[in-house]
């Protein structure tokens with residue numbers, strides 16, 4: 001059986017890309033909820049409904065595990081999903097823990113969607129870990145739109161980011177946490193904007209490492225898969241050479 005990956009759009013491909021590296025002998029279903037993207041500026045009720053619909057579809061197709069490759073959907077729907085299904089369900093959350101553990105006394109900037117930053121799950125995470133009050137949050141919903149449009153022009157993205165970072169003293173940040181799976185596409189550009197030595201981290205590698213452990217514990221690891229991926233846009237099957245493969249190629253070429 002395949003491993004399911006779900007996101008509002010193309011963000012989860014950054015997590016799937018990591019899975020293809022760490023678990024090449026698996027096959028995958030990737031579901032992008034393109035009818036409803038973006039999630040990060042919608043209401044909690046809508047996002048819950050969309051996520052439940054998407055996972056119902058994937059469960060009916062048959063998956064042995066699910067990665068909710070979306071921080072926003074994780075914060076809203078992960079508990080309900082785990083109550084509904086028996087297969088292992090892994091979510092994404094902004095990598096605040098590794099950032100706090102690693103980061104000396106410099107500040108931490110968490111970039112995510114407005115809904116993720118507003119939600120209780122994130123607020124609790126920060127309250128639990130940020131004893132020295134070093135964590136700041138910054139909502140960047142337009143980066144989701146840029147990624148959906150395959151708009152990776154460095155000049156345009158830099159202009160947008162500079163305007164959003166206006167007023168922030170970038171020198172005081174030791175770590176930038178990419179708390180939205182659409183954001184790793186912009187890692188190279190962010191690196192150019194922040195001072196040298198700033199850590200820019202996301203949760204993909206850790207999540208996939210954990211997925212490997214969970215599959216192993218349940219004897220669900222495959223040795224016969226070939227990294228084959230079935231892509232769906234809100235329940236509609238995409239042809240083999242769909243636009244999604246361009247995103248995998250982009251990640252591959254930008255060596256993120």
Ligand code: DGL
Pocket residue numbers: 007008009011012037038039040041069070071072073113116144179180181182
């Ligand atoms: N990729 C998503 C996340 O990790 C959601 C982006 C969106 O749809 O707004 O939060």
